[in-house]
Amino acid sequence: MTLLFIDRPVTENDIYAKLLSDKLPANLGYLYENLVAQMIASSGRELFYHTWEKNKSTHYYEVDFLVSEGSKINAFEIKSSGTGKHESITEFSKKFSQNVNKIYLISQKDVGKEENLLLKPFYFTPFLI
Numbered sequence: 307m308t309l310l311f312i313d314r315p316v317t318e319n320d321i322y323a324k325l326l327s328d329k330l331p332a333n334l335g336y337l338y339e340n341l342v343a344q345m346i347a348s349s350g351r352e353l354f355y356h357t358w359e360k361n362k363s364t365h366y367y368e369v370d371f372l373v374s375e376g377s378k379i380n381a382f383e384i385k386s387s388g389t390g391k392h393e394s395i396t397e398f399s400k401k402f403s404q405n406v407n408k409i410y411l412i413s414q415k416d417v418g419k420e421e422n423l424l425l426k427p428f429y430f431t432p433f434l435i
Contacts, residue, residue, distance in 0.1 A: 334386035339370055342384050345431045367394040378407035385413040
């Protein structure tokens, strides 16, 4: 067994470098969604998600996490890379505008804002919940 993993430090360094450069050949969306779910759950907050049908389509909108904030809801969309496409959370905000407090897009990118969508990096999550 030891010979099988003889280059383990090299392998770990290679994976770490690819992860940091966003070149790891894997669907990191699941990893990042689980990261945020763990942060929300460990804060003692209940978390929910929401899906609904797109009009005239076989596809669905999906908001990754909903967290109550008093009588309102904070919605979270998680992106493993980039912030370009965020149709689901934008439509959710329009459809449920009376019930929404804040909407967040959590990704690897820096802090920003697009209209009422707050762009935050992953490490900000504990401060948002």
